[in-house]
Amino acid sequence: MVSTWLNGLVSGTEPAAAGYFGGGYTEVGGADIFATVDKFLFSDDTRTTLGTGLSEPTKMLAGMASLTAGYFGGGWADSSPSVTTVNRFLFSDDTRTTLGTGLSSARYGLAGMASATAGYCGGGWVSGNVTTVDRFLFSDDSRTTLGTGLSAGTRDLAGMASSTAGYFGGGTVSGKVTTVDRFLFSDDTRTTLGTGLSVARAGPGGMASATAGYFGGGKLGSAPWVGATVDRFLFSNDSRTTLGTGLSANIGNVAGMSSSDAGYFGGGSNNDSPYYWATVDRFLFSDDTRTTLGTGLSVAREFLAGVAPGLS
Numbered sequence: 173m174v175s176t177w178l179n180g181l182v183s184g185t186e187p188a189a190a191g192y193f194g195g196g197y198t199e200v201g202g203a204d205i206f207a208t209v210d211k212f213l214f215s216d217d218t219r220t221t222l223g224t225g226l227s228e229p230t231k232m233l234a235g236m237a238s239l240t241a242g243y244f245g246g247g248w249a250d251s252s253p254s255v256t257t258v259n260r261f262l263f264s265d266d267t268r269t270t271l272g273t274g275l276s277s278a279r280y281g282l283a284g285m286a287s288a289t290a291g292y293c294g295g296g297w298v299s300g301n302v303t304t305v306d307r308f309l310f311s312d313d314s315r316t317t318l319g320t321g322l323s324a325g326t327r328d329l330a331g332m333a334s335s336t337a338g339y340f341g342g343g344t345v346s347g348k349v350t351t352v353d354r355f356l357f358s359d360d361t362r363t364t365l366g367t368g369l370s371v372a373r374a375g376p377g378g379m380a381s382a383t384a385g386y387f388g389g390g391k392l393g394s395a396p397w398v399g400a401t402v403d404r405f406l407f408s409n410d411s412r413t414t415l416g417t418g419l420s421a422n423i424g425n426v427a428g429m430s431s432s433d434a435g436y437f438g439g440g441s442n443n444d445s446p447y448y449w450a451t452v453d454r455f456l457f458s459d460d461t462r463t464t465l466g467t468g469l470s471v472a473r474e475f476l477a478g479v480a481p482g483l484s
Contacts (some may be wrong), residue, residue, distance in 0.1 A: 189214055191480030192222075192261065192428040193438045194244045196473030197231035198448045205229035205250055210470050211266065214431040217454065221470045224268050226259050232441035233478035234284035234331070235427070236291035238310040239297030240264070242479030243271075245293045247280045254255075254278040254298065260313070263481070276306050276317045283378070284477070285331030285338040286310075287357040294322055294331065296339045301325030301345060307360070323353050323364045330378035330428065333357075334383040334407040341369055341378065341387045348372040348393040354410070370403050370414045375430030375480070379435035381457040383407055386415075386452075388437045397443050398424040405459070420453050420464045433457055436465075441474035448472040 194209040197204035197301040207225035212218070226244060233247030239275030247257040261267070273284075275293060281298030303321030308314070322340060329343030341352040350368035355361070369376075372389030380386065388402040400418035404410070419437055421424070426449075438452040450468035455461070469476075 180340045189479060190263075190435060192242055193427055193429070193469060193476050194235065194327065195226055195230045195233050195247060195386065196439060196476030197471045198471065200448055201231075202473065204385060204472065205231050205248070206473055206476075208470060209296065211259070212384045212436065212452070214434075217465050217467070219470065222266050224266070226290060227270050229270065230257070230476035232280040232282075232328075233477045235479040236284035236293065236308075236331075237430070237479040237481055238291065239285065239481055241310075243284070243291055243308065244477055244479065245284060246282050246296060248273050252278065254280045258308070268401075269327070271308075271313050272454035273313070273315045275419075276304060276315065277302070279304070281423050283329045283331035283340055285333040285340070286337070287333065287338065290357075290365040291332070292295070292338055292355065295329050295343060296328040297327040301327050305355070305468070317335045318355075318360050320360070320362045321474055323351060323362065324349075326351070328374035328377045328425075330387055330393070332378035332380040332387070332428070334380065335410070336387065336407075339378070339385055339405065342373050342376045342390060342484070345372040348374050348386065348391070349384075354376070365405075365410050367410070370412065371399060372400055373401075373424070375425040375440075377426040377437045377440075377463045379428035379430040379437070379478070381435065381443050381465070382432075384407055386455070389423045389426040389440060396422055398422040398441070402455070409478045415455075415460050417460070417462045419459075420451060421448055421449070423459075425474035427478040429480040431480065436478070438478060439469055439473050439476045446472060456458075
């Protein structure tokens with residue numbers, strides 16, 4: 173998502189002080205989909221779990237956020253293989269409401285990102301992969317659907333954004349892809365970057381600083397099947413570099429979110445033991461160094477989503 177903490181500083185609005193990981197799935201102790209929302213305080217990275225989670229247990233959902241609220245949309249829920257539901261969490265007190273207008277179609281495996289004024293939910297699976305991008309105006313939560321969607325029907329992709337454009341990267345089309353689509357916020361036009369991800373993958377996480385966006389981890393198209401790679405896209409010219417230090421383990425189906433000075437990749441799954449991960453890796457934006465939080469998610473899970481005023 174757009175670095176809304178920066179917009180907040182410019183406008184004089186205090187940005188939220190925490191990021192959230194919501195929903196997800198595990199088969200430990202029996203298959204389970206979660207409504208859980210974990211909150212990480214950026215000042216010391218401590219975790220609490222909200223008393224009120226999602227309106228129902230959901231996996232493979234999207235996350236996006238404004239300065240004042242975080243949104244979790246769509247996904248595979250307990251009630252149905254795919255839903256249109258969009259839950260809104262007010263940052264000031266963590267209360268949840270459910271939007272009267274949800275996604276334009278029920279789908280899972282979608283991604284989210286946001287500008288200062290609107291959030292976007294793109295891609296996913298309905299009866300096949302879709303190109304659909306829904307736009308929610310933060311001033312009244314009304315929804316429109318962009319005339320131009322993704323460059324190809326894609327599921328299990330990730331989203332991140334700068335102050336001027338949003339990016340959807342990776343995912344599955346007919347196979348894993350490196351594609352990164354860029355949507356200019358001024359008119360919602362789409363271009364596809366000449367340089368995509370360094371390796372084709374589905375289920376990466378996305379997060380962003382004021383100057384660069386990151387896609388980390390993911391399911392690969394061949395052995396070892398999951399990766400730790402973190403690609404960095406410089407917003408000034410969309411050039412890509414790959415960090416020397418990736419995630420702390422090869423993990424796919426991970427989620428991302430960020431504060432003003434660091435980005436976080438949380439949860440996911442691996443081919444080895446433990447299969448499901450509670451790990452949260454933190455990348456300091458000043459030098460891209462990685463640390464792993466002493467306290468991770470409240471429960472190990474994959475197919476979750478992240479929201480924060482610095483990214484969704």
